[in-house]
Amino acid sequence: MKVKVVAQILEANDRIAAENRRLFKDSGVYVINLMSAPGAGKTSLIESTIKELHNKLRIGVIEGDIAGTDDAQRIESLGIPVVQINTGGACHLDANMISEAITDLPLKDLALLIIENVGNLVCPSEFKVGEDMKIMILSITEGDDKPLKYPLMFQESSALILNKIDLLPHTNADLKKIKNNSLSLNPSLKIFEVSCKTGEGISEWTSWLQSLVA
Amino acid sequence: MHEVSIALGLLEFAAEYCEREGYKGIEAITVKIGKASGVMPEAFHFAFEAVKIGTIAEKACLTINEVPVSGFCSNCNKSFTVEETYVLSCPMCGKSSFRVETGRELNICEMEVF
16 A cells, blocks of 8 residues: 655654754753864864853763764863764764763753764764754865865855864965855855964854854 | 665654554655755665665665755746756856755655555
């Protein structure tokens, strides 16, 4: 017998994401899902953000990696509650992994939870985890062709952090092209130019983030 | 690579549906996948064949209907389809007075159950 079904394939994930979202809201914690290619500077941006905001906000972190605990150790050394998820091969975090990880975090004490997704410019944009906002990082050295090669992540994100801006003079990347193409894909995208290494632009980003959390 | 997770999501939905409605198994599933959804049909097929083993959909065959990226331009008052996975401007008039209408689908449309 044929039955017509109207449903999203990822309905099960979306349902758990909605439960996570409700729990975050009840606990009064603002959640960002940080995505980028490997090496764009997700962990470095989290470190810079913590250094700038930890006196103003209680921050917690979930680290998603295929394997290893290097990133969680970097965050833990800053005195921040952190949970490491090892996906064991999966190229993205999903809502269920987050639902399990948050049982190890003092959610009610936190104002901001930063979820560092697995380094990948494709898959993470497909899976909601219960976040208030998706943020992506593109490092200048990745090249100015990325917005049109990986449009989905640029469309799904609320903010684009252009990291390693200090390296711009040493690359062929056309900053204007990156910004124009990103904004054509997503006109409401908020763009920040930063360097986690020199600290340039970090306070603009953290002030904006803080205004969302408060 | 996330096609495996998406195929698992599909099977999870199908199994729950059959349990709720009292069906014993699934013979066929038809899905709609948009060209801009980030899912590759070939990889999704491959993943589905691998993860269906031992489930209620073990014998099910999967049909994937690909949906092109299309939009409507209010300046031209016409619909359009593009080959790319994104639209930067209306392909007819070049303006940004358009809205994207299809291409992001990841939907289940039909199942054959028994």
